[in-house]
Amino acid sequence: MRRTIERLSLHQIDSVNVLARAHYLPAFSRLGSYDRTLLDRAAWGRKSERRLFEYWAHEASLLPLDLHPLLRWRMARADRGDYGWAAMRRYATEGRAEAQAVLERIRADGPLAASDFEEGKSSTGWWAWGDTKRALEWLFWAGHITTATRRRSFERVYDLTERVIPPHIMALPTPPEDDAHRALVARAAAAMGVATETDLRDYFRLGVIEARTAIAELVEQGVLLPIQVAGWPKTAYLHRDARHPRRIEGAALLAPFDPLIWERDRAERLFGFRYRIEIYVPAEKRVHGYYVLPFLLDDALVARVDLKADRQNGRLLAQRIHLEPDAPPETRGRLAIELTRMAGWLALDGVVMPAG
Numbered sequence: 001m002r003r004t005i006e007r008l009s010l011h012q013i014d015s016v017n018v019l020a021r022a023h024y025l026p027a028f029s030r031l032g033s034y035d036r037t038l039l040d041r042a043a044w045g046r047k048s049e050r051r052l053f054e055y056w057a058h059e060a061s062l063l064p065l066d067l068h069p070l071l072r073w074r075m076a077r078a079d080r081g082d083y084g085w086a087a088m089r090r091y092a093t094e095g096r097a098e099a100q101a102v103l104e105r106i107r108a109d110g111p112l113a114a115s116d117f118e119e120g121k122s123s124t125g126w127w128a129w130g131d132t133k134r135a136l137e138w139l140f141w142a143g144h145i146t147t148a149t150r151r152r153s154f155e156r157v158y159d160l161t162e163r164v165i166p167p168h169i170m171a172l173p174t175p176p177e178d179d180a181h182r183a184l185v186a187r188a189a190a191a192m193g194v195a196t197e198t199d200l201r202d203y204f205r206l207g208v209i210e211a212r213t214a215i216a217e218l219v220e221q222g223v224l225l226p227i228q229v230a231g232w233p234k235t236a237y238l239h240r241d242a243r244h245p246r247r248i249e250g251a252a253l254l255a256p257f258d259p260l261i262w263e264r265d266r267a268e269r270l271f272g273f274r275y276r277i278e279i280y281v282p283a284e285k286r287v288h289g290y291y292v293l294p295f296l297l298d299d300a301l302v303a304r305v306d307l308k309a310d311r312q313n314g315r316l317l318a319q320r321i322h323l324e325p326d327a328p329p330e331t332r333g334r335l336a337i338e339l340t341r342m343a344g345w346l347a348l349d350g351v352v353m354p355a356g
Helices: 002-008 022-031 036-044 069-080 086-092 096-109 118-122 131-141 177-192 197-203 208-220 264-271 331-345
Strands: 052-057 059-064 145-150 156-160 194-196 224-227 236-239 251-253 292-297 300-310 315-323 350-352
Touching: 002 022, 002 177, 022 036, 022 251, 036 052, 036 145, 052 069, 052 145, 069 086, 069 131, 069 177, 086 096, 086 131, 096 131, 096 156, 131 145, 131 156, 177 194, 177 197, 177 208, 177 224, 177 236, 194 197, 197 208, 208 224, 208 236, 251 331, 264 300, 292 331, 300 331, 315 331, 331 350
Parallel strands: 315 350
Antiparallel strands: 052 059, 145 156, 194 236, 224 236, 251 292, 292 300, 300 315
């Protein structure tokens, strides 16, 4: 688990729980069945066992603690009102006193969620943001508070950053922005192996100029090697420590927010696999389903399956299965094995697959 966290550098968080929370799935894809409480303790456990923290990296993410100093430039920009969503930026200026009052309440009362504030009691949904929630999120972006834990509803509970992040991490020096950008691009390259400038920039959602400068400097240092990939119109970059396996063997179901496929253009370049998540598409217009996981078999994406955990009846429902035109004959059998493995991991009794 530690190696997986270090290799990926982040696990994206998403609120959809039709199958399992998104941050649990990348580790399952790589490790198979594992104890999810390991990730829970690393993210939201006691201070002594913390290994991860929440912040905005590639969207909302769980990140290894050693990345905290590398993202302080983003926190500083948010604190100045130069970063973050427009609705939150006012709390860096004319709304700062309001945000400060929220911060002082947390300082005095301890960890609090948006629903613990009077305004938030009737608006605890993921997108039900009132003024207090926006102030909390600005304080979060700016690094003044962070996530202490998550409630059963997955509602974020905030506390002062220094009361959550271990002291030895807080004591680490804050690198200059240029150094931090180089380090983040290098981490992205190590996670992806081979990637274009756009891919590298997207991993931690860096600015165009900052990422381009960092890439050029890493090339000069020999950390990144410029290469040409057949069929790719743009220059790619290979991390100097990237492995070159002779064969790729294995099978894995990939979450929509898995780093291997979250940049849809890169997934198409790598695998010839056009993938779009259809959560926000009206049901009658969906092509493949609501929560669709691509199926990786050896070095190809060969199928996609619309999955739902029917917890009430203890079943994993494969509601739709679509095989790619060039899927090998063994695809359905190998997929069935992985679905059975996933059902066991989710403590479900079995899998229901469509006939055919």
